[in-house]
Amino acid sequence: MITVGIDVGSITTKAVLLNGTTWQSLLLPTGCSPRDAGKSVFEQILDRASLSPADVDCVVGTGYGRISLPFIDKAITEITCHARGALHLVNGTDMVIDIGGQDSKVIMIDEQGRVINFAMNDKCAAGTGRFLQVMAAVLGADVSELADLARGAEPVQISSMCTVFAESEVVSLLAQGVPKERIIAGIHRSVAGRVASMAGRLGRGKRITFTGGVARNGGVREFLARELGQEVTVAPEPQMAGAIGAALLARDRGKH
Ligand code: ADP
Numbered sequence: 155m156i157t158v159g160i161d162v163g164s165i166t167t168k169a170v171l172l173n174g175t176t177w178q179s180l181l182l183p184t185g186c187s188p189r190d191a192g193k194s195v196f197e198q199i200l201d202r203a204s205l206s207p208a209d210v211d212c213v214v215g216t217g218y219g220r221i222s223l224p225f226i227d228k229a230i231t232e233i234t235c236h237a238r239g240a241l242h243l244v245n246g247t248d249m250v251i252d253i254g255g256q257d258s259k260v261i262m263i264d265e266q267g268r269v270i271n272f273a274m275n276d277k278c279a280a281g282t283g284r285f286l287q288v289m290a291a292v293l294g295a296d297v298s299e300l301a302d303l304a305r306g307a308e309p310v311q312i313s314s315m316c317t318v319f320a321e322s323e324v325v326s327l328l329a330q331g332v333p334k335e336r337i338i339a340g341i342h343r344s345v346a347g348r349v350a351s352m353a354g355r356l357g358r359g360k361r362i363t364f365t366g367g368v369a370r371n372g373g374v375r376e377f378l379a380r381e382l383g384q385e386v387t388v389a390p391e392p393q394m395a396g397a398i399g400a401a402l403l404a405r406d407r408g409k410h
Pocket residue numbers: 162163164165166167217253254255256257282283284286287297298299366367368369370371393
């Protein structure tokens with residue numbers, strides 16, 4: 155059976171093609187049209203596998219742009235897809251922390267990957283990848299460099315809860331001559347602190363798996379583990395977790 159999962163996020167659009175037990179993935183920027191990004195990622199992943207849409211048994215769409223995809227068989231929420239994807243990527247996961255471009259979520263799951271409970275922040279940029287992108291721009295760095303730039307530094311306190319005020323705070327810390335690495339460590343701690351307190355309200359996981367693009371930032375992972383007082387495992391290919399979950403759910407659906 156061949157299935158495809160498509161996750162249209164605010165920053166990136168991901169596709170996973172599952173063919174039996176092998177899978178391949180593709181990531182494209184979402185840009186200004188979620189519909190076009192979803193269509194391109196679907197066409198390109200099929201092209202790479204030398205397949206046509208008729209070869210695919212089921213396509214599941216997820217992410218905030220899922221409703222704009224006319225070619226999918228079913229749309230499923232990110233919460234359900236991330237839960238399923240994270241459990242597949244890290245055996246024994248019972249808590250998923252997903253930090254993407256414009257939201258963050260914590261999901262408690264059972265042994266089958268079913269959602270027991272979840273909390274989500276999609277109202278405020280603080281505690282999301284957007285916060286890191288804004289701060290990286292102020293610091294003249296790319297988000298992919300932040301973890302290396304801050305490695306081992308003592309975090310400075312970032313007091314502002316709001317991204318706009320935190321941006322001014324970072325500008326004035328730079329003007330005061332506070333070393334960049336301490337500011338970046340403070341930014342990582344700020345994101346981790348907000349998400350950890352959301353996780354704390356849900357309970358305690360035995361095995362915490364970190365997904366989403368921000369999981370590629372080792373600095374945020376380290377502060378999450380410190381704040382939670384527990385190990386936090388970054389899923390292999392963390393940004394693909396939602397699309398993997400969608401492809402797996404498409405396979406389940408195809409069996410019925
Ligand atoms: P969405 O699904 O909402 O589009 P993603 O899960 O793709 O979001 O995550 C996007 C976020 O991931 C960006 O805002 C950025 O903070 C972070 N990110 C993306 N690439 C990297 C990288 N190479 N290293 C560190 N962080 C990254």
